[in-house]
Amino acid sequence: MFIGIDLGTSGVKVVLMNAAGYILASSSVALKVSRPQEMWSEQDPEDWWQATDRAMRDLAKQHSLMDVQSLGFSGQMHGATLLDKQGKVLRPAILWNDGRSYEACGQLQNRCPDIQAITGNLVMPGFTAPKLVWLQQHEADIFAQLDKILLPKDYLRYRMTGEFYTDVSDASGTLWLDMETRQWSSQALEACGLNETHMPTVVEGTRVTGHLNEALATSWSMPVVPVVAGAGDNAAGAIGMGIIKPKQTMMSLGTSGVIFSVSDGFVANPAMALHSFGHAISSTWHSMSVMLSAASCVQWVADLTKFNSVQEALQAAESRSKETSCSVIFLPYLSGERTPHNDPDAKGVFWGMTHLTTAADLVQAVLEGIGFALLDGLDAVRSVQSIEDSIDVIGGGARSRYWLQLLADMFAIKMVYREGGDLGPALGAARLAALGVEGEDKLSELCAKPKIIETFLPDLSQQGMWQEKRGRFQALYHALRDI
Numbered sequence: 001m002f003i004g005i006d007l008g009t010s011g012v013k014v015v016l017m018n019a020a021g022y023i024l025a026s027s028s029v030a031l032k033v034s035r036p037q038e039m040w041s042e043q044d045p046e047d048w049w050q051a052t053d054r055a056m057r058d059l060a061k062q063h064s065l066m067d068v069q070s071l072g073f074s075g076q077m078h079g080a081t082l083l084d085k086q087g088k089v090l091r092p093a094i095l096w097n098d099g100r101s102y103e104a105c106g107q108l109q110n111r112c113p114d115i116q117a118i119t120g121n122l123v124m125p126g127f128t129a130p131k132l133v134w135l136q137q138h139e140a141d142i143f144a145q146l147d148k149i150l151l152p153k154d155y156l157r158y159r160m161t162g163e164f165y166t167d168v169s170d171a172s173g174t175l176w177l178d179m180e181t182r183q184w185s186s187q188a189l190e191a192c193g194l195n196e197t198h199m200p201t202v203v204e205g206t207r208v209t210g211h212l213n214e215a216l217a218t219s220w221s222m223p224v225v226p227v228v229a230g231a232g233d234n235a236a237g238a239i240g241m242g243i244i245k246p247k248q249t250m251m252s253l254g255t256s257g258v259i260f261s262v263s264d265g266f267v268a269n270p271a272m273a274l275h276s277f278g279h280a281i282s283s284t285w286h287s288m289s290v291m292l293s294a295a296s297c298v299q300w301v302a303d304l305t306k307f308n309s310v311q312e313a314l315q316a317a318e319s320r321s322k323e324t325s326c327s328v329i330f331l332p333y334l335s336g337e338r339t340p341h342n343d344p345d346a347k348g349v350f351w352g353m354t355h356l357t358t359a360a361d362l363v364q365a366v367l368e369g370i371g372f373a374l375l376d377g378l379d380a381v382r383s384v385q386s387i388e389d390s391i392d393v394i395g396g397g398a399r400s401r402y403w404l405q406l407l408a409d410m411f412a413i414k415m416v417y418r419e420g421g422d423l424g425p426a427l428g429a430a431r432l433a434a435l436g437v438e439g440e441d442k443l444s445e446l447c448a449k450p451k452i453i454e455t456f457l458p459d460l461s462q463q464g465m466w467q468e469k470r471g472r473f474q475a476l477y478h479a480l481r482d483i
Contacts, residue, residue, distance in 0.1 A: 003059070003071035003222075004430030005052060007153045008233065009033060009043075009095065009255045012051040014059050015423055016068070017430035021446065023423060027058040034092065039099035039336070039344065042092035045081050045155050052156055056220045065222035071212070072433030073230030074237070074425035075153025077173040080131040083148040083158075090142050093152060094131045096173075097256070097292050097335045099344035101130035108133050108175075112191035119172075119188065120179040121277075122270035125336075125344050126292070129175035132192045149198050153230060161210030161227050164200040169235035171202050172277035179266055179285075182278055205231045205239075205280030206435040228436030231280035233425045234260050234288060239280050240420055240428030241392045242449030249387040251407075251415075252424070253397025257294030257370060259377045262286045267384040273342040274380040280432060282440060287384055289339035289377025294370050295397035297332045297348070301366045305359035316360035317367060318402040325465065328352045328361050329473050330369030331480075339377045343481065351476055367403055371410040372473040378411065390414040392449070394424035401454065408456040410466050419450040 001024065006013045013028040029051035034042045059065065078096035083089060094100070105123045108130050109115060115123060123130060128149070136143045150158060151174070154166045171177045171184075176192075176199070178185040184196050203209065208226040217224045230236060234252060238260050243250045245262055252258040266285045268276040275288040293300075302313035320326075333346035350365065381387065391413055397403060398421050408415040420427045427450075434446050 001065070001068045002430045002433040003065070003068055004074065004426040004428065004433060005071060005156065006074040006233065006236065006426035006429055007048055007052070007076060007156060008425070009076050012048065012055050013423065013426045014052070014055045015426040015430055016059055016063055016065070017427065017434070021431070023420065023427065025059055025062040026423060026426070027055040027062065029055045033095065041095040041098040041335070043095060044092050045089050048152065048156060049159050060221045065220060068222050068225055070226045070228055070433040070437045072228040072429040072436060073153040073157060074233050074429040075151065075170065075230070077151065077170055077232040077234070078126050078128050079152040080128050081150040081152060081155045082142065082146055083150065084145045085147040087158070090145055091139070096126050098131070099125045099336050101125040101134040102344045104130040104133035104137070108191055112188055115175060115188055115191065116270045118178050118185050119175050120266065120268040120270070121175060121275055122273050122342055123175060124273065124338060124342050126338060127173060127175045129188065129192050132194065136193050143193070146198065148200070149194070150200060154200055157209060157227060160212050160216055162213065163210035165209035165229060166200045166202055167205040167229040167231055167280060168202060168278035169205055169280045170232040173232060173275070177202070177278070179276065179278065203229050204282045205229050205235070205432050206282070206440050208436050226436060228433045230429050230432050234258050235277070235280040235286070236428030236432065237394050237424035238262070238286070238428065239431050239447055240424040240426070241394055241418060242447050243392065244281060244284070244443065244447050247386060247388045250392045250394060251374065253295050253393060253395035255294065255296045257291040257374050257377070259289045259374060259381050260286055261288070261381050261385060261387050263385050269380065269384050272340040272380040272383055273338050274384065275339070280428070281443060287381050289380045291332065291339065291370070291373045291377060292335040292337055293332050294374070295395060297334060297366050297370055298397065300334060301363055305362055307359070313363045314400050314402055317363040320358065320360040321364060326361055326364040326368065328357060328365035329469070329476055330365040331473070331477055332366065332369045332373050337373070340380045341477070346477070349476065349480065367406055368410070368469070369473065371407050372470050374407070375411060375470065376474070390416050392416050392418060394421045396422065398422065404456045408458040409462060412458045412460055412463055414458065415456040417453050419453055421453070
């Protein structure tokens with residue numbers, strides 16, 4: 001048996017997988033995000049740890065963990081977790097959807113003109129490196145005490161093993177990784193006033209990075225097992241869904257919205273804010289578009305319109321969609337945007353409302369607006385590579401059959417929902433844990449695509465309507481950008 005631990009933005013999820021790849025038990029504990037100032041987004045790493053501990057204790061109550069062979073990680077990317085020489089956290093972690101370092105991006109670009117060539121990615125405030133430039137300027141006392149910088153899941157690893165490691169896929173999102181060598185770039189680090197001693201060791205996602213300490217093993221009623229490197233959440237989600245070969249493509253409908261596609265070697269298009277990262281397995285890369293607010297917009301509009309739940313809001317949208325098309329357009333930029341705009345100042349907008357606009361209309365507009373933004377991301381991916389003729393979908397939003405059919409129609413491509421789609425990153429972390437002890441030669445066996453639950457075929461009869469509406473969506477953003 002193998003354990004996968006996924007440290008997400010909205011919660012920690014742990015799963016227990018058997019040798020055949022089936023999930024035997026799972027547990028999750030919710031997390032909250034702190035926004036002390038506009039454009040700021042933070043979490044306390046101690047909250048991550050307490051949530052992980054609670055989830056693991058609950059997992060042990062559900063099923064015996066005495067036969068576990070290893071555990072692996074998945075985690076939200078880009079977060080800056082800062083430790084002093086005693087291993088104590090210096091301040092709340094600055095998260096992936098934090099926009100405070102927008103000005104620092106320009107400064108970093110000036111300090112290291114070759115940074116795009118080295119990292120294959122545009123300098124954006126969501127990445128880790130600009131956060132450290134901001135810290136150096138605005139919290140110099142904390143920067144002076146800095147001894148180690150860890151990505152969120154790697155802080156959990158440190159608490160479990162005492163070791164400082166990260167994996168290639170997660171390190172790819174820092175703007176400090178040389179994408180050709182898959183190791184830290186001294187040039188990029190120096191531009192932030194750092195060196196390799198501040199960083200964890202970079203390894204491939206299937207590498208063993210230490211062992212669970214005895215006290216925790218006793219507390220969680222399990223053996224002292226190897227702890228495997230793991231992956232950033234999107235790469236782990238791809239491993240969970242068997243997205244391991246060129247052109248295979250996945251969409252994640254979580255807090256953020258992601259199009260993830262395995263590339264044939266390393267490809268890049270920083271001009272469209274496309275992410276080009278190392279995958280969680282050796283000598284493999286992927287391209288990825290990211291929108292900062294996806295399913296989180298649905299929760300927001302459900303709360304705003306006083307529906308009792310997201311499910312009730314989705315049911316209202318589905319009922320009204322049978323009556324007439326929605327004239328309202330929504331820009332889903334509640335946290336700014338990455339691909340393709342790289343615009344942390346972008347804002348959410350409802351346009352086209354009248355006295356007749358209903359709460360259900362607003363929910364429908366949000367679902368469509370997220371779809372249009374994801375389509376912009378798909379265009380960015382297609383600018384560097386081709387994809388297969390279907391997209392696998394994971395994440396909390398993928399549980400809505402109505403939304404998946406809507407996306408299939410908008411994208412004019414088949415959408416596939418598979419077993420484990422709601423557990424993608426945690427399942428991927430468990431699969432990486434298995435690869436860590438079984439070896440990557442078992443990749444095809446251990447990382448097969450899960451069983452299909454449902455396939456959503458596109459209705460191509462409405463393509464003209466979707467293309468016209470998408471044109472208005474894009475024109476609205478560009479018309480408002482300078483305001």
